[in-house]
Amino acid sequence: MKKALFTLLPLVIAxxxxxxxxxxxxxxxxxxxxxxxxxxxxxxxxxxSPIYYEVAPTYGKACKSGWMNIGAGYCKKxxxxxx
Numbered sequence: 054m055k056k057a058l059f060t061l062l063p064l065v066i067a068x069x070x071x072x073x074x075x076x077x078x079x080x081x082x083x084x085x086x087x088x089x090x091x092x093x094x095x096x097x098x099x100x101x102s103p104i105y106y107e108v109a110p111t112y113g114k115a116c117k118s119g120w121m122n123i124g125a126g127y128c129k130k131x132x133x134x135x136x
Contacts, residue, residue: 077102082126090123
């Protein structure tokens, strides 16, 4: 029983909406094969960046105020009021 729960744990965590946080490595958004602006495609299921960006998935909706759309299903928190 414990083994089954530990096997399902990553699936449960992945399905919970992630809070925005500074991230160097992010998963590709469902339905997207490309990476968002500022991230490099690892040719797998993730994207990496040399810079920590505060990003959040869009889930197909517009970005919140103070955030900008960086494509591939993600928004990035604006810093310095510009980028």
